[in-house]
Amino acid sequence: MTSRPGADLVGRTAELGLLDSLLTGRDGACRGLLLRGDPGVGKTALLGAAAARAGDLGTRVLRASGVEFEREMNFSALHQMLYPLRRHTGRLAGHHRAVVDRIFGLAPRPPPDPLAASTAVLALLGEVATDALSDHRYLVLRMIERERDGGAIAMVVPALLLLCHDTYVHGRWDEAEHLAQQGLDLAAAHGYHFWERQIRVLLASGVALRGDADLARTRSEETTTWAAPRGIEVTEAYARSARRVAAMGEGDYEEAHDQVGRIEPPGAPVFGVPRRWTVLDLAETAVRTGRADEARDHVAAARRASVHRISPRTALICAGAEAVVADETEAGPLFEAALNLPHAARWPWEHARVQLAYGQWLRRTRDHRARRYLSAALETFDRIGARAMAQRARNELRATGVATTTGPLAAAAALTVQERQIAELAAVGLTNRQIGERLFLSHRTVGSHLHRLYPKLGITSRAALRAALETM
Known part of the structure; x- marks a missing residue:
């Protein structure tokens, strides 16, 4: 039998009736059922209905599966990977939802262009997969091993991106970077430039987490230069997230607040990524820059929006933010509650x-x-x-x-290249203005760098620089 466009079963009475007659006729002797039709016309929905009906009739269903001929179907690899997520497309913004529907063959318009398709797929994965992946890693790993050698590479690269992200948030950063490198190698070899950029911006956040602020900013700016003209907002947001983490590591809360505010405007929390993970960042940077009322309003808005219900991770983030913005007399129990959430240490x-x-x-x-x-x-x-x-x-x-104690090696690793240059010049007696002239920086920027590097060296004044550097 053939099936017609539209994966919903609504309005398909004739086809469902035919299925029912095949399953109930001949004393239930139907041994096999084959549905054929053009890709994307709804065979999977009919097959699922047939399997459910057969079960109701007492027939044991040994296997119900669909086989797609990839050369006949646009975006077939993405179709296969994303099909289990189809029920979540209603959570996407309208333009992304329309593109995903076209990937699934549910809309009559022509297939989307590759950039629009990749952006929509990234949005869908971010909405439903990133905070819940850890319990299903083995399935993703199994798919990668099956497909990476001559299979559907279009599935493997975004899957590696997801695994990299999941591994980062669980604190296994070396492993995350190894996964990222695998993804980069495959993306470069097969021309998946969009996914290559997504992996690179994730690595920018990684170096920011490690405390290499200069490299994080460089990588972030490279990504923004690529993403902004193309209107890829989620990639821009990840790039700004890297700059935000870098600024917080340096203690520059004004810059961090500016970056997080561009990702998540105060008072307007949403479920998307990476915005759902910025509630604590906005709360902390707002409090530390004298915007306590803004911080409290944003945290309250996040609770009204139920951001804490998305996942255990967002529950921890929101609970921590509530403690940070609380009055001094009320913060203690809120911190305890956040740290005692189930699985918080994950x-x-x-x-x-x-x-x-x-x-x-x-x-x-x-x-x-x-x-x-x-x-x-x-x-x-x-x-x-x-x-x-x-x-x-x-x-x-x-x-x-x-x-x-941090030890000489740890102190040396904590300094960026530019901080080390400034520290060495200051240690031999150059003023901030003289250092600035040599390194093409303003004297205020030099002073700011010195202020940030003193704690890294465990000192509090310029006079202690020479001794600190000599121990490194």
């Missing part, structure tokens, strides 16, 4: 950030428990390789009276 970056914020609050209130939470945050940041945040935790611990 997200080490966010978990350690909440521990650090709680330790800072405890130190301000002269609570002896501050050392415990600051030490726990430092251990996590050191373990996952977040150098800039680890230094912030060390500084807080020193303020409680706990001696911490």
